[in-house]
Amino acid sequence: MTTPSPFPTSTNPAEDRESIISVRDLVVGFGDKLVMNGLDLDVYRGEVLGFVGGSGQGKSVLMRAILGLTPARGGSIRIFGEDRDNLPLDRRRLLEQRCGVLFQNGALFSGLTVKQNIQMPMRETRDLSPRLMDELAMLKIELVGLRPDAADKFPSELSGGMVKRAALARALALDPELVFLDEPTSGLDPIGAADFDELIATLQHTLGLTVFMVTHDLDSLFSICDRVAALGDGKVIAAGPLRELIESSHPWLRSYFHGVRGSRLTAGVAARGDA
Amino acid sequence: MADPTDPHAPNVEPSNDRRLSLVGDWTLIAQRQLEAKAQQIVDRGKLAQALTLDLGGVTRLDTAGAWLINRARRQLAEAGVNVEINRARAEYLTLLNETSYRDFGPKSRPRPLLTLDLIADLGESVVIGCNEFYRGVSFLGEFAATLVRVVVAPSRFRLTSLVYHMETMGLRSAPIIMLINFLVGGIVAQQGIFQLQRFGASSYAVNLIGILVLRELGVLLTAIMVAGRSGSAITAEIGSMKMREEIDALSVMGLSTGEVLILPRILALVLSLPILTFIADMSALAGGMLTSWTYGGISPVAFLSLLKGAIALRTFLVGEIKAPFMALVIGLIATMDGFATRGSAESLGRQVTASVVKSIFMVIVLDGLFAIFFASIEY
Numbered sequence: 001m002t003t004p005s006p007f008p009t010s011t012n013p014a015e016d017r018e019s020i021i022s023v024r025d026l027v028v029g030f031g032d033k034l035v036m037n038g039l040d041l042d043v044y045r046g047e048v049l050g051f052v053g054g055s056g057q058g059k060s061v062l063m064r065a066i067l068g069l070t071p072a073r074g075g076s077i078r079i080f081g082e083d084r085d086n087l088p089l090d091r092r093r094l095l096e097q098r099c100g101v102l103f104q105n106g107a108l109f110s111g112l113t114v115k116q117n118i119q120m121p122m123r124e125t126r127d128l129s130p131r132l133m134d135e136l137a138m139l140k141i142e143l144v145g146l147r148p149d150a151a152d153k154f155p156s157e158l159s160g161g162m163v164k165r166a167a168l169a170r171a172l173a174l175d176p177e178l179v180f181l182d183e184p185t186s187g188l189d190p191i192g193a194a195d196f197d198e199l200i201a202t203l204q205h206t207l208g209l210t211v212f213m214v215t216h217d218l219d220s221l222f223s224i225c226d227r228v229a230a231l232g233d234g235k236v237i238a239a240g241p242l243r244e245l246i247e248s249s250h251p252w253l254r255s256y257f258h259g260v261r262g263s264r265l266t267a268g269v270a271a272r273g274d275a
Numbered sequence: 276m277a278d279p280t281d282p283h284a285p286n287v288e289p290s291n292d293r294r295l296s297l298v299g300d301w302t303l304i305a306q307r308q309l310e311a312k313a314q315q316i317v318d319r320g321k322l323a324q325a326l327t328l329d330l331g332g333v334t335r336l337d338t339a340g341a342w343l344i345n346r347a348r349r350q351l352a353e354a355g356v357n358v359e360i361n362r363a364r365a366e367y368l369t370l371l372n373e374t375s376y377r378d379f380g381p382k383s384r385p386r387p388l389l390t391l392d393l394i395a396d397l398g399e400s401v402v403i404g405c406n407e408f409y410r411g412v413s414f415l416g417e418f419a420a421t422l423v424r425v426v427v428a429p430s431r432f433r434l435t436s437l438v439y440h441m442e443t444m445g446l447r448s449a450p451i452i453m454l455i456n457f458l459v460g461g462i463v464a465q466q467g468i469f470q471l472q473r474f475g476a477s478s479y480a481v482n483l484i485g486i487l488v489l490r491e492l493g494v495l496l497t498a499i500m501v502a503g504r505s506g507s508a509i510t511a512e513i514g515s516m517k518m519r520e521e522i523d524a525l526s527v528m529g530l531s532t533g534e535v536l537i538l539p540r541i542l543a544l545v546l547s548l549p550i551l552t553f554i555a556d557m558s559a560l561a562g563g564m565l566t567s568w569t570y571g572g573i574s575p576v577a578f579l580s581l582l583k584g585a586i587a588l589r590t591f592l593v594g595e596i597k598a599p600f601m602a603l604v605i606g607l608i609a610t611m612d613g614f615a616t617r618g619s620a621e622s623l624g625r626q627v628t629a630s631v632v633k634s635i636f637m638v639i640v641l642d643g644l645f646a647i648f649f650a651s652i653e654y
Contacts, residue, residue, distance in 0.1 A: 111621030127306045135346070136339055138379040144340070148379060156618020175303055175337035206373050207338065208366060 017044040017082075020178055020210045021066060026075035028058070028065050035061050037234035038075070043178075048204055048211040050221045050242075052256065053231030059214045060104065062231065063180055066212070067101060079178070097125055100171030104182040106163040108155040114141065114166045115151040116170070121173045140169040145199055162193045165199075172203065181213040185220055193217060197224050218265050282346075283334060284308065287315045293323050294361075298332030301340030313343035319349045320358065331362035339366070341374040349376040375432045413610045418541060421533035436539035437546075444505040445547030449554055452500050456555040459496060460488055460562030468571040481578055482585035484563035489586060493556040494548075494594045495642055498601040501548060502634040506609040509540055510630040513613025514623045522614070531613075541606035548602035549595055556594065589654060597645050604641060605634045 021043040027037040035058040040245035043049045052061045064070040066077055068084055075085060084095055106118050118137040122128055128136075141151055144165040155163060164184060171179055184200065197217075201224045204211055215221065221228055221242060229239035232252050238245050246257045246266050257266050284298040285308065295316060301309065320326045328344070330336075348358045360371065427434045467480035513536060516522050525532055560582070567573040573581070612630035616623050 020505050050585070110619035122303070126303055128303075129307065129310055132310055132343070134381065138341060139338060139342055139374060142377075143373065154619060172338075175339065206366075 020045050022078045024076045027073040029073055034234055039235050041236050043212055045210055047225050050225030050228040052215045059230050059231055063182055063214055097174055098176055099178045100176035101180045102167050102171045102184055106167035108167055108225040110155050113152050113154055118170050118173050140172055144169040160187045183215055185217045205258045222265055285312045289314050295329045296332050298331040300335040301333055302335050302337040303339040313347045316347040320356050321354050325357040327359045327361050329361045336367050338374050341370045343378040345374055389460050393413045431538050437543055440540050440543035441547050442545055448504050452497050452555050453558040454549055456496055456558040460559030461566040464563035464566035465570055481581040485582050485586040488559040489556055489590045490593045493559055494552045494597050497551045497555040498638040499635050502605045503631055506605045506634045507627050508629050509609035510613040510627045514616035514626050517616045536612050544602040544606040545599045549598040552598040589644040593649055601638050606638045608634045
């Protein structure tokens with residue numbers, strides 16, 4: 001199979017799958033502290049990659065480095081097969097428009113309404129009729145499960161869950177192929193978090209997205225991630241389907257998946273596997 | 276990007292008058308061309324009784340493309356044309372289902388009459404002005420109450436905080452205040468000498484500098500500088516604390532925002548401004564002295580003896596006594612506007628601007644009131 005299907009059913013990272021993000025030997029540091037030290041990572045087309053790691057290990061730093069917000073000291077990052085840092089500015093902008101980002105705290109523009117926030121990328125990068133922009137913004141608002149009356153609200157008038165949904169709608173405004181989610185379910189109640197997981201899964205199937213998701217939420221890992229990568233000591237200590245990571249003997253992974261919280265869920269996975 | 280020769284450009288190709296083939300990338304990249312093509316579906320479809328849309332040639336489809344196809348289907352359905360989708364990939368069908376056409380209702384409320392708007396705006400600003408004044412008075416009362424509480428129980432007073440704010444607002448603004456007052460003193464002296472020379476009275480320039488600087492200019496320039504420099508900082512600090520719920524965190528800890536945030540800042544201003552005014556007076560006199568020497572040939576020794584004859588202690592005190600009042604006004608406006616910040620970055624910017632503009636205006640108004648007061652008591 002040379003042309004990858006946008007909707008892969010397999011969760012195994014086959015060698016022939018197209019790598020959307022490919023990070024090689026990445027080094028990122030602040031001052032004399034190295035946060036990433038020779039990190040390698042691949043994200044394949046059409047998959048949901050969950051990225052886990054202890055607090056302060058640099059999960060968000062890696063996401064920021066891939067997005068070009070934090071400069072790398074060494075190594076290479078290729079997105080859609082292109083080396084972003086060495087692209088001419090206009091090509092670089094086009095590349096960036098193929099990515100959508102959901103920041104941890106939403107990062108909605110506080111001076112604009114939800115609808116204006118969603119229309120902002122369309123208005124700035126595409127020449128569209130006002131009618132279509134309005135309709136597309138309202139469509140995105142409905143797709144992420146917000147009520148239509150949220151459209152004219154300002155971010156400060158929204159609840160935490162609504163902010164996440166609105167930020168997701170903005171991240172999807174240009175129909176990106178690759179979506180970065182930084183702790184999408186943090187700060188949501190279990191029902192809201194489960195809804196959000198389901199929403200991400202639905203959108204991923206409908207729109208054929210590739211999702212890079214930084215998360216602490218074990219439930220998200222179990223329910224929607226095709227593959228999981230774990231970060232430790234500035235490197236990816238393991239990457240693969242969740243089952244592989246659960247069975248791994250790495251001490252951090254053992255305490256992560258077989259700790260008090262983890263074991264409850266891993267037991268659930270095992271039970272589901274047996275059924 | 277909307278290049279018609281692009282092989283990926285979306286297009287509508289009629290196979291026969293009942294069948295349209297859609298080809299190319301039906302994505303947002305095509306921009307208005309995509310909308311035009313969707314309109315073509317409607318235009319061509321209206322000529323037929325029933326229409327089949329062949330999606331076999333669509334290489335890519337996103338929500339925008341799917342939405343436009345659905346919108347065209349709806350428009351045709353309303354015109355009585357039955358539309359069928361043919362040869363669409365499974366994932367395209369899911370997308371088409373998710374983006375089925377729905378009416379989002381009227382876009383915006385109709386605008387009311389312009390004159391009515393104007394009158395309403397006028398009324399609103401009057402009410403806002405009155406509210407502002409009312410809030411100012413109540414804020415002053417709150418500040419006075421906090422002050423009394425702290426005087427009764429001095430252990431609640433935050434000395435460290437006061438010293439810190441005196442350093443940032445007082446000490447650190449000394450260099451710029453010295454510089455501008457030195458320059459203004461020199462400029463006033465120069466113009467005084469040039470104008471008074473015509474009457475052969477250039478030595479009276481010393482009286483002009485001495486009285487003008489000590490009574491008015493020193494304190495006024497200092498207060499305006501402090502309003503711009505420290506008043507804006509106070510508003511921005513308190514405003515961003517409000518935005519991040521830090522103020523709420525303080526109050527649920529049982530701490531009084533008045534004691535923690537307001538009192539140290541306003542007291543620091545009230546204590547710093549008189550000292551800064553003294554520094555400003557001295558710098559302006561030094562500037563005047565230097566210019567008088569260069570332009571008027573008045574040696575520093577002569578300048579000082581002329582100055583001694585021109586001013587008395589009360590000339591200096593008239594300026595000094597205004598300083599704490601101006602500091603109080605600046606501090607009150609700055610903290611009040613900080614607390615009035617709402618959730619958005621835009622609101623913070625608006626409050627900082629309003630705080631600086633209002634405090635500079637109030638400082639000048641206060642100076643005018645003092646001038647009237649001192650004139651009527653002939654001090």
